[in-house]
Amino acid sequence: MNKNPYEVLGVARDASDADIKKAYHKLVMKYHPDRNPDNKEAEEKFKEVNNAFDILKDPQKRAAYDRFGDAAFAGGNASGAGFGGNPFGNGAFHFDMGGGAGMEDILREAMRGFGFGGGPQRGAPQRGGRDLLDEVVIDLKDAFFGKTHTVKFSSNVTCEKCHGHATDDGKPAPVCERCGGSGFVQTRQGFFVTEMPCPECNGLGRKISKKCSECDGTGTQHKQRTLEVKIPAGIEDGARLRLAGQGEAGANGGPAGDFYLDIRIRPDKRFERHGNDLIMHVDVPFTTLALGGEIEIETIDDKKLEVKIPAGTQVGEKLRVRGHGMPLVRRSGAYGDLYVDVAIKIPTKLSDKQKKLLSEFAGIKSEKKSWF
Ligand SMILES: [Zn+2]
Ligand SMILES: [Zn+2]
Numbered sequence: 001m002n003k004n005p006y007e008v009l010g011v012a013r014d015a016s017d018a019d020i021k022k023a024y025h026k027l028v029m030k031y032h033p034d035r036n037p038d039n040k041e042a043e044e045k046f047k048e049v050n051n052a053f054d055i056l057k058d059p060q061k062r063a064a065y066d067r068f069g070d071a072a073f074a075g076g077n078a079s080g081a082g083f084g085g086n087p088f089g090n091g092a093f094h095f096d097m098g099g100g101a102g103m104e105d106i107l108r109e110a111m112r113g114f115g116f117g118g119g120p121q122r123g124a125p126q127r128g129g130r131d132l133l134d135e136v137v138i139d140l141k142d143a144f145f146g147k148t149h150t151v152k153f154s155s156n157v158t159c160e161k162c163h164g165h166a167t168d169d170g171k172p173a174p175v176c177e178r179c180g181g182s183g184f185v186q187t188r189q190g191f192f193v194t195e196m197p198c199p200e201c202n203g204l205g206r207k208i209s210k211k212c213s214e215c216d217g218t219g220t221q222h223k224q225r226t227l228e229v230k231i232p233a234g235i236e237d238g239a240r241l242r243l244a245g246q247g248e249a250g251a252n253g254g255p256a257g258d259f260y261l262d263i264r265i266r267p268d269k270r271f272e273r274h275g276n277d278l279i280m281h282v283d284v285p286f287t288t289l290a291l292g293g294e295i296e297i298e299t300i301d302d303k304k305l306e307v308k309i310p311a312g313t314q315v316g317e318k319l320r321v322r323g324h325g326m327p328l329v330r331r332s333g334a335y336g337d338l339y340v341d342v343a344i345k346i347p348t349k350l351s352d353k354q355k356k357l358l359s360e361f362a363g364i365k366s367e368k369k370s371w372f
Contacts, residue, residue: 005052005065013066017057024053025262028133033154050130129156129248129257136261138231140268144300144326146233151261153227156220158249158256162212165253166219172253173208176201204252220249229261234276234327237265271300276336277325279318283345289313297340299324307340315344 006013009023027049029035036042055061136149158164167173175181179198183205187194197203211217227246235241240262247257265273272279284295292311299305299321307321318339325336350358 003048003052005055008048008052009056011056015056020053020056024049024057025133025135028053029135034152054130127251127254129250129254131257131260132247133260133262135264136229136231137264137266139266140271140273141300142231143235143237143263143265144233146235146327147231149229149231149261151227151229151259152224154222154224156248157223157225159212159215159219159221161214162219164219164249166212166215166217167208168210168212170212173206176205176207179205181205206252219251219253227259231261231263232329234329235263235265236329237263237273239263268300270298273326275326276328277339278336279339279341281341281343283343284309284313286344286346289315289342289344295340297321299338300326309342313342315342317342 006015009015009020009027011019011023015023028046031042031046031049033043033046036046055065132153132155134151134153136151138147138149159166162168162170165172176183176198178200179185183198183201183203184195185198186196198205201207208217212219215221227243229241229243231241240260243259243261245256246259249256270280278300280297282295282297288295288309290312292313293309294306295309297305297307305321305324307319309319313319318341321338321340323335324338328334328336347354
């Protein structure tokens with residue numbers, strides 16, 4: 001029996017998708033097997049959290065749960081690898097009265113998420129593997145250059161010995177004759193059609209005479225894995241990278257889930273990012289602003305650059321330095337711009353001569369008001 005997914009994630013019934021994602025992320029990090037080696041309790045929690053998120057992240061599954069509770073998912077213990085994971089559990093019946101979006105449609109939708117084919121031509125009860133999600137925090141400079149991030153984790157993978165077929169010889173098992181490979185048998189009583197997992201093959205659709213010894217007939221194994229994720233130059237904060245098929249292995253030949261990596265970018269001390277553009281704040285002597293001149297800045301890729309300050313530049317003006325912003329992810333070789341936000345540097349120690357000259361300047365200013 002699955003636990004109430006709302007309770008597992010500690011969110012309210014009406015929690016937003018963002019809240020659900022946040023709660024999931026926190027818990028999945030907390031109970032991740034890599035952080036809790038040989039901790040059975042954490043492993044259970046990890047599974048529960050993933051199961052709960054599986055349901056709540058998907059609007060259709062969530063709606064099905066809200067309406068029917070566990071009945072919508074009974075028996076679909078997604079923890080594992082389990083063959084025979086079957087969303088109808090011990091044979092919930094459905095109404096076969098034709099037409100209209102009823103319970104059947106909703107269940108069918110719910111099933112689709114599990115990798116069951118919807119509709120009458122139901123295939124073997126394959127189940128897609130779970131998606132995995134991780135997060136990495138990188139520096140703005142890493143986002144500028146791009147980097148390869150190595151993720152180490154453990155997950156279910158397709159059994160190497162039987163290639164996921166769960167058979168001792170590693171070949172697909174013959175189709176079950178009783179259910180014709182659907183994994184279900186039906187009996188009709190008047191209006192009602194009772195559908196049950198095929199007792200001959202336990203809903204598998206195939207008859208395995210001898211189980212694979214390596215995976216004990218589950219078709220999957222738990223393994224330490226290492227993924228090298230290429231983070232492209234110009235990636236934005238909050239971006240999510242998807243590695244198709246790198247999630248957990250599916251059951252009974254079902255497709256593997258995907259691996260997702262969320263990218264967070266640490267705030268930078270020198271640069272603010274606005275889309276593809278960067279802003280840097282630079283203190284400039286007021287004489288340079290008034291008379292014009294050049295200042296030297298250092299770009300994000302550590303290049304020294306002379307920037308021209310036009311005479312009469314005001315504090316708060318932003319001088320554009322073309323092509324020294326962030327690279328564009330989708331247009332290789334293109335860059336945003338760098339803006340130099342000009343602030344004034346007031347000298348704190350003045351020599352007598354400087355004081356005299358400034359006093360003279362102030363005097364001229366009061367004589368000719370049109371100066372400013
Ligand atoms: Zn069968
Ligand atoms: Zn195997």
